[in-house]
Amino acid sequence: MFALIDCNNFYASCERVFDPTLEDKPVVILSNNDGCVIARSNEAKALGINMAAPAFMMKEVLEKHQVQVFSSNYALYGNMSNRVMCTLHELVPALEVYSIDEAFLDLRNMPYTDLDKLARRIRKTVRQYTGIPVCVGIAPTKTLAKLANRYVKEYTKTGVFLIDNDQVRDQALAATAAGDVWGVGRQYGKLLEEHGISSALDLARTDINWIKKHMSVVGERMVRELRGEPCYDLDEQPQPKKGIITSRSFGTPVTDYAILQEAVATFTARCAEKLRKQKSAAHLMHVFTFTNRHRPDQPQYYGSKVLHLPVATNSTMEMIEVAMRGLKLIFRKGYYYKKAGIMVSGLVPEDQVQTDLFAMNERKRELDRKALVALDKINRRMGRDTVRVALQGYNSSWHLRQERKSRCYTTRWAELLEIGANELR
């Protein structure tokens, strides 16, 4: 049996752990630049506040219902996610972190016979250790576990759903739309709809040869999993990412080349750090910057340039050099830039980098490598960007607008949760 654990309204729940006045109140979290809603508590969902709704358009509703609004605090959410995953790992060692707020557990080698009891224990322990409420779906396959978890949220109040016989399975399948099955996606969803396959139960009962023909081997596995035949194991090792993107919207529009350079250099440094962390190197760098298309009164421009690196790299210095070359090519004077970023792709494992024919840069590269190991170490210990390439600069006028961010309760000494602040002295 597999379990899928899903944190309930994760970002809102994280905020609640450190602020009890938020209990039972509508809570929404805004995107990086306070632009739109990216997470909601159940109370906020009930008010009809939609995901991706632009915050400025919601102002009236937010004020009328006294919705508690937060800027996203990824340092907090990341730390809390880690705590949830560690707690799950303590209970069931076979764990696959599926996203920031979801994990699969493989229960096949566990001594438990009473899975319902185990599920309730998982819920209770995660809630106690971290303060985060979770739902648990348990089923014979990962696809069914995902479906069971979905079913929990919509149809039960217990937070636990166990698919342990055919009757219960069919009941959950019948209540789920085929398009909502894990892995169906928009394209297949449309295909299924056209062929009158509307529920997950219809999909599970579709002839396997038809599925093979129209939805390839991925579809076949999906249907077998819905029927209760496990086709997927836990992916315990996360796959190296195919590409990394680091981009931000600016708090205030940027017009100045030097400030744009600083911003792009900082994104590039972050990208390089991510590459080194996952031990990859990149062949392609894509530099882009554009204006705010929601401001038709301003001149519009979209600048973008893909640069090829003959030798794949993850060196901050080398990457910034290339990014700056790219930025110089795309920068046009007289525009209000809203966003800039870097995307790297063509990733190869760091140790399989083919060096250039003449290997002229080999010595410099080796020196870079040593410096970067030291740089990562210092920045890990002293805080991000303590040591930086000069171009990254110290001007932060392009930094995010995050007016309603909660404290970094779990990652900064100066921002700890305060106890008894209103007591008499």
Added chain:
Amino acid sequence: MQKTTIRLPLYVSPVQAGFPSPADDYIELDLDLNDYLIDKPHSTFCVRVKGNSMEGTLIRKDDILIVDRSKTPTNGRVIVAALNGEFTVKRLLITSAGAFLQAEHPAYDPIRIEPGMDFQIWGVVTYTIHKQ
């Protein structure tokens, strides 16, 4: 709480010129305060005291408390609780007359925990860090 190592080397023998001490072969311990203070990093939080209601137990304003949420709040333990939407640190007393939150400062009366009260135990205090 991420595991970090703070290296405080423990010297077995004083530094000597010349002949190395055979005891140096046994130098292996770096004291790690995280090991000492934190049992379960994933359920442990640090919080800062801003009130004075626990001065009797030497928990004073601006001290840092180490709070382990995995510990069971039993009779007599110092706990962090959310009471009426505010965080407070108190001693938990469970008696035949009911459960109470006991301050350790004469200016505060014990608070009786009643059903229906806006009250939740947040975690159990395991250590206090006080700067001298």
